[in-house]
Amino acid sequence: MTSTAAFYRSSLIMLAIGVLVLLGIVGSSIWLVRANNNYSEETASLRRVRSSIVGLLTTVQDAETGQRGFLLSNDLSYLAPYDKALQELPQRRKALVDNVSPLPSYAAQLDALNTAVEGKLLELSTTVALAKEAKLPEAVAIVRDDAGREYMDKVRSILGNFLEQTDDRLRVLVQAQLSAASNLQWVTIGGAVAILIVLGGAILIIVQHVRDLQAATDEVEFLNVGLEARVRERTEEVIRANQEIQRFAYIVTHDLRAPLVNIMGFLSELDTAMKSVTTYILADDKSPTEEEIREARQAVEEDLPEALGFIRSSTRKMDSLINAILKISRDGRRKLQPERIDLKSLLETAAANVQHQVSESDGAVDIRVRAGAVITDRFSLEQIFGNLFDNAVKYQLQGRPLALEIDAYPDGSGRVRIDFKDNGRGIGPQHLERVFELFRRAGEQDQRGEGIGLAHVRSLIRNLGGDITVESELDQGSTFILTLPSDLTKIVRSMES
Template sequence: MPGTSGHENPARDIPSREKAPAGDVSRAPAGRLRLPGPTLLLVLGFAVLASISAMSITLVYRAQDDADSVTHTLRVMNAISQLQVMVRRAESAERGFLITGGDGFLRFYEESKARALPSLDEIGALTQDNPAQQARVAEARPLLDSRFASFERAIALRQSGDLEAAQADLKADRSEGAMSRLGTLLIDMKAAETQLLDSRAIASRHSAGWLTAVSAGGFAVVLALGGLALYLNRRTIAALEEAQQELETVNAGLEQRVAARTADLKEANDEIQRFAYIVSHDLRSPLVNIMGFTSEIETMRTELFQRLGRLRETAGEAREADAEMAVDFEEALGFIKTSITRMDRLINAILALSREGRKEFMPVDVDVGELIANIAGSMAHQTNEVGAVIRAGQLPVIHSDRLALEQIFTNLLDNALKYLRDGVPGVIEVSAVNTPGFITFVVKDNGRGIDPKDRGRVFELFRRSGRQDRPGEGIGLAHVRALVRRMGGLISLDSTLGEGSTLKVTLPRRLPIDNGHKDT
């Protein structure tokens, strides 16, 4: 690129001296160890890092699965313990009520019963993938119901005043067999889960051990590659220093050559500056001439076909073929005029972007909320015509270029209004998100949306996406991106086809003045 290659290596002007490049450390003399070149070492390092990353990710997921399994087993064991405690508490509460008749024991019993049944349901839900545990849960359910039925019979007798019958029932405890079997089932269930916990804990430790080994091994490999890279770098630096000394000796007239090359580059830059004039004058002039001659041809068309008709009459030929030729002639002229008009618009667009690239920014305090309100007011006729509404949230005051901001938001709002969905009332919302040093402005619409394959191209110059049923040359979003980048910001697009689009523009709170001098 002219203007940036002023430090081009003048050594290429030296007559042919056979010399190995300083950075090619793999071209060692005979008898010396051939070491990998920087490119091969870089590829090898990336391959090692990619392998370590892939293995680490796999092991992390495996460790997470093992941890989830351990957590799941602990939840099952906790539910079993909860059920055991609730049954014992219910039994104690029942006996306390039979002995004392106190309402506190009765409430304690009801609370324990209410928590026991959900605990059994939780065990069943957590062990759905364990047929053995499911069988135990199925067997435990009627035993638990039988146990609570026995408790409630004794409680009912005590409440009716038949203390002797209730105490007799307590002593008989007809469901003792059920309780014993229920206790055995719960113990078996906990033992099975303990076994699972042990195996899963071992698997988790193994995964953690492999992860540690891979990380340590990867660190060692990376450290070795880093050491080799450092060694190669030192060799390269030594070779470069040697080459620099040779260059200083050979190129005694370096300053003169640089001056000559700088003059050449200045001339090239001046040639680039004349490009704008070529576009605006020399390239436009042929277009004007073509358009003029096209108009003359169109004017001569009638006379041409009249003469052709008279010649055909003189020759005794039919004139039907002339009508078809006239249609083709008209169509060709239409294509020429359309192409000329489009080229004229494209030239104007290029010139506009070129002028914007050379313009300097003038940062001032800008109330973005007021700016959006003014833009929405200027678009009132357009929004009323398409039945849309522009809503703005709480927007901040930033130190930036007012004209650039106006151009950015005008293009974004105009683009949103242009591509609304048919039959759907348009809603365009403008909001802002504060971040340290930056403000992210969000322009969201419920329009047509953009196909995923077209999201990147919408920011390209003269590129458009979707149905081309709206006027435009495809420079709006390209212009926005150029302005945002020059202001030190970023622009991104998130869109769903048929639902709408969201454009996010991140700008600095305070625009650096030197940003206005950067080229696009």
């Protein structure tokens, strides 16, 4: 629980942070506003400079236009633009000088500009006067001279340079103003967010200080509920495991007891046969009767070989059953080694191992994988796929081409489902669960086997944190449904913890 001293200390820290943020916002805003004002003032000044440049250039061009019209038409009405330009020109020149004189890069070219303007005005006034005196050829000759054109080109060049400098600087200023405005906006937004964060932090500290005791109580209750759920889950697992053990123990004792009963029964027959042989062999003082000879001969020729054969067959059966149990036990104790596995590649490899058998019946295997890679134990998955492919080939329906379809796809969060569907003999409804029991087989027993394949598959898949079920219909085929976690490492970590 947060102490009172810690509460006051946290509150003071949040208050200090809030004051610093506020000072930062105010300082940044003042600086950005001043910068923006400076940019605005300079922009207004440059706009006045630009207006005076354009005004002077336009006035000189209007004067030249009026002069050219008068010379071409000899009509005094064309002198209206010329006369107006001459009236405005002094004011235009003064406005330009006033605006650009404080700017060194402009002021340095003012003398050259004045010289060019004066020269152009002299050329214009001379030609207009000659035309008015009916000396048009002399006026045209002056126009055709390069002096007037050179003055006008000089005026255009200098004023054009002024305009270019002005526009370049205006673009820089506009960009700077936009940047300053954007920065001011972000400073304001950032400051507001920071203040809200500080305010929220302060509120959280206060709320946390008040609610600590309730939070501790809630946490204890939550842990109790979680503990009960975990205990219930573990209890269910123990019950299920115990049922599996009991079922396994019954199967083992039942199937191992049968060969032992056979051995004991045929040992009794062997003992009976040995008595007949012993009587015949140990007959010292009298010749054996015909009945004793017949019984001894029957024991040697029939009873003894039959008993020994059944004993040998029973012991071989017991050895096979014990080896099967050891195999499942070894696989259960083997340390799992999770790795990233491409399901499509692994399924194609398993299918290739039975491809020649499938081809003999003109069958086909169709593999469809819609799930990504899984992280699981490769050896176990290879064993599972191999058993299911072998079973599909072993129990196909005679006279019908084997069609085997495998479909792998996501099955909820963190799990993958793989369907093995065949068109084989199928399984009766009363045997759907029996086929997964150890030493249990269903249907016609015309194939070699001890009944451990599917039991082995179930043991392997459950060891990977998954399960297997089957849906089937006699003479129509079966679908074995595998589900397993997409990441075995999570299951392993959970079991280790």
